[in-house]
Amino acid sequence: MEQRPLKQGRPANAVADLLDVSSRLSGEPSGDRVMVATDVRVFPAIIHEPAGSLVTRRAILKLELSGLQISPGHRLGDVVKAPRTEEIKDTETASAKVAGSVEAAFAAGSASQPEVSAKVTAEAGGSIEKRRERSSTAIVEHAAVKAKGGNLWEIYDGGADLAAVYIQAESTLCHLERLGGSNRAAVTIEGYVCRRDLDFKPEKRFPPVINKEKVILAILASGLGTGVPGPMVKLSSQEFSDD
């Protein structure tokens, strides 16, 4: 059965200066295999009164798939744990100890026939000490973009405010392949920020006014989403489908 190509949807970024996600799909003419190329930019969003910026320390990228799956091994940011090199060195030291003593006692039983008793004790001991030294080396790369389970990517730079392009379209986000038997194929690429990782940073930090900063943060955060706030706020969405 001939596959219908996926139609590109336009990215909708609610606060593009904070999180801007833009993707395109490309693939083979048969449509069995699709490559997802994505740009993800996360920068502080500036406001003028009060002068400052809304920053985030974490962003999440999520793929909702229908009739498609990510091809195993084709995912950007897969952190494969490197094998650990371990060196084990055994050192043995041996020691032996022998000690002995003889005690003799003469007890007067009778004047003609003295009783003689003797006690001989001996101790012998030895020990072998075995010491094991172990050293290991592991190389850990701290990448800002990590692929996680559930078709998620996390962008987190060790707790720093995000301010860079973290994924560029040149490096493919993932490869998708069609699931056999499905009559519809669709991809939605969504960008989220975690509310708890948002912060308002005023331009003037002196005198410190932490309570005002937190209330300003709450005003800005409440503008990002509707309804009862959950842990994450969706700021970006782009849909592709063969409908």
Place this chain on the structure above:
Amino acid sequence: MISGLLADGLADADVERLERVWGATDTNFVKLAELAGLDRSSAWRYLNLSGTDFTDCDLRGFDFTGADLSGCTGSNVIVDATTILDGAELDASIFELGAAAARIFEVHPELQREYRRIKGSYWTEQHNWVCDILSRKLAHPEARRTLALALYFDTKDGFVRRTILSWMVYRSGDFNEALGFLVRFLSEPGQDDEAIASAIIFLGSRYRRNEHAASLLFSIAEDPKRSLLIRTAAATAVLGNETTIRNLSRASALARDLESRTLDNMYIRMIAKQISQFHLLVVGEGKPRGGINFQDPIDEPALFRIVSGVWSARKEDEPRRVTTAFDAATLAELVPLVADCLRDLRNRGLRIRIEFDDTIVEAVVRQASPAARRKS
């Protein structure tokens, strides 16, 4: 819903709310929240509120589900079952102490009655209660100590707070705990500078051999955003730290920046101590007199004053240590020794303002002779 750029997407009402909050003179959290028209039951969920000061706040009805409340401070805070803290981060916050206190009250209801009574009582009674808990072996000592810490945030009296603080710094024995407490104290908005300064001095003297303490004190003393009182207290503590001698250039810059004669003298004493007991004695002139500094010139009257100071220290301050520090039978004999000592310090790189020469030294010797003194 905001669209496009954050600043462009803000509705007029939002801009007005932002301006209102930013321009407010009252920084009470609840009042600011009301000014912003934010809903108690939804606006604060999953937000980063770390370090917020909840002093004089009624937090009933606030939903802080999943919020980061670590390091939040405040006194006179009302919290009850309607304050939702599910999944919130409470590390080093008043809520953590509150939660610990609640657990104690469950096990020891009599302590809850006792704490309620103390919380509402006059400061003298609060102070006595704290001292009793900290010094006497009462029942449930650990639980009572936790309550004493909780009182730190519930009392408004500076003296009671300082007593609790000094216990934290002196008795806890755990450097990290004391440090954490001080850092929280420093970050608590509206805290009075004198209390912070005294806490810094406490910490400095308690950990005067600890390099980590010196490092923290340096950073406080060098922070231009801190008040002069706090910076001077931190500098005093850092110059009294025995590990600071390894960091002379930083210590020197600190003494210079803060332009304090006392700090100058502490710095000079730190160097002199490395040379000899006599050097230390000369630059201190017998501690009560303030000692030499980088600002005042050491001319004829000053030299005489220093010599007299050292001479009287022999009698007044530390007789045994002083008599072994120099070998001079009379005041006049001491003059050249002191002059040489000061020159030695200058030759070693200390920029003290020596404005005497041999002629002046001779004049001071004459002045110090028994005949001249009898005449005067």
